Amino acid sequence: MVEPAHPKRRRAASWILAVVLAVFVTMGAVGCSPSLGSPPCMPPEYRVNPSSAKPGEAVTVSAPDATCNPRYGSNAQIRIVFTDAMGVEVLNTTAPMTDKGGFAFTTEVPTPTAVGEVAVYAAPEGVDWCDDTGTNNRAGSGEDELEMASCAKPMKPLTITK
Structure with a gap:
């Protein structure tokens, strides 16, 4: 016993x-x-302003700095993609981003953009934005090619009118 x-x-x-x-x-x-082991520090929520525009009008895609420290680095870039209502990618570019993920990118809506809803995608360039490993959401230069995890890309709507 x-x-x-x-x-x-x-x-x-x-x-x-x-x-x-x-x-x-x-x-x-x-x-x-x-x-x-650094829990994930995901990019801050971004916004599109205004939410409706005509081709040729200015639109700003922006985000504040993250409240945690993702440490993107001094040369950080944000990838911004506009895909129009017909499924055509009408803009695909990068813009400067702060070490903490903040950015403000202003562009004119490209003239060949179809009327309807544009899907606006913005995510840090060279970073596995969908890090579901729980260890780190940053990718250093020279590392192996990243594989996208099975989750939805963050998209914001922009309504295009004529």
Whole structure:
């Protein structure tokens, strides 16, 4: 027959477990902390302004800096793609982005853009934006080709009128 644990040992084990849990909860609350392998720090939510435009009119795609530190680097770029209502990619370019993911890109709606809803895609260039590994969402230069994970690309609508 197994003897039950001594009450002092049970209290000590409970106390140790409570301390360990408190440490993990505190570390998780910090977010984007490199101490546990850097949890994903995804790009900030971007917006398209105005939400409706005619070909030739100016449109701005922008995002604020992330509240965590994704560390994109001093030469970071954002990839911006406009795909019109006919499925034609009418714009595919990069623009400067801050180390924390903020950017503001203004362009004229290309004249051959079909009337209807344009899908506006914006994501950091050279980064696995759909990092579902839980370790890091950045890709260093010279690393192997990234493979897109099976999740939806972030898209924002832009309505094109005539």
